[in-house]
Amino acid sequence: MSGVGKLKSILRSAGERPMEWLSPTVTGCMICGKTVLPHHGSSYRERGMASYRLLRQCLCVSCFASIPWLDRIQCEVCGRGVDCGDCIRRPERHFVCNRSAVGYSSVMREWLAMYKYRGQESLAPMLAEMLVPSFLRLTEEQWLQRPQRGEARTHHGLHRLKAWMDSFWHPYAEAARRWDAITYVPVSRERAQERGFNQAQQVAGFLSDKLGIPGYDLLIRDRHAEKMSFKTRAERQRDSRTLFTGNEGQIRRLENQSHMSSRESLRILLIDDIYTTGSTAEACASAIIQLASRPVQLYILTWARS
Template structure:
């Protein structure tokens, strides 16, 4: 008798498993609405983005990148995990988020290489005897720290876990980037999905602050000491991790609090964000 096919974590059916995403079937894998080429280079949206184009306010992050578009199927999937407590989905959702990291890493690596080539070409004249003197092979860009968006004590009590921490943990294991809880939520903001853009922006203002717990600060300083030589040439590169990007109000509030925390320690921060989905 042939062995039975595994049950897909997404659709619940027994079907041929995907080789790219363990735990889900081939059909569900094919149907994932990946964001491979963001249309908005700031927020990572896959369609036209009036929010970034019309806003004249300074943005506290370099950019956001998201793994998938927030379709009805992805909304149902996130609901299974986040609201109905199906934590078996955490590893595969984390792997999906890792695709967004790979895109961000490639983009930043290419920008670094371009900047280096331009810098070298402005200093060194072209040599016919050494036409390849500008060809370099720099290491891939890598973030220094992952910072998950904290949930309120109310939400943590309801769910029993912080989804951003679980997603970040997958990246830590795959990419070797340490994760630190450098943010704390100052107050419970209620469910954001039913609120307008202006209500979300007002709700999230001052909703986060830097974590000044002595143990956390010791861990942070320990990480900074390890990479001090690199920080003499560039800012500390931090990625904020969350499950979904809607208006960006949460990410912006977190980034502002991180800039202040890192600045108080005498360093500069360059902040990015990764989210599992982009609405």
């Protein structure tokens, strides 16, 4: 066993997770195959810096530069970079807000198609890694900006050393403990069979593993709907209302497992690939909330905002 393999198995046997599942490439850019040159830049955005650095090691200069990161948010609800009518049109909703990692540019559309329709499943960890900075920003903007009650930082030397060591071994622990569950938008059985996998489930699985937040299958897709993208806004909203039901067994399991948490409501992160009108997010959120016996705060994290 190699040194790294040995370290990973030691960590695993100690109940820990391996630090990274997206390993720097040795075969070239994951998108175009061009050589990836060693990179020593330090100009990354502050939060999620490790993710940007890791992505930079798996992508060539031009592919990395083509990512339209969405880090300037105009609409607090849907996370859009511009003002939007959708959220004004629909003032009532069951989820708190959506945040997306990137804008849905033609380049991002192509990357997603490589993964979803052309079966390049190896892109899953990279696409999941792209969500990490948005996850950290979302958690920070919701709960970490102001110190919470009972969480005042101690400056005792030993505590500081311990906090430093914790952040080394569990870099996401501080953010992860604000959440109770990660789940995903399910696809129909037909589509899953045709494609061989559900992209949102796969990405949610990677994130759950990396961040150390328990993953659950909280939703069931009721019927095979025609492709959403061919429908009008009204048709889509009507259809998605009847598309999902909560998975009662999993919802109870989550409620039982997080009954120790001192929080009043369950905090759930729902993963999907694209956020368009928010009707899928709304349908999923209301399906979960309907079955839950405790208050739920549901947040949406999507790869792209179209």
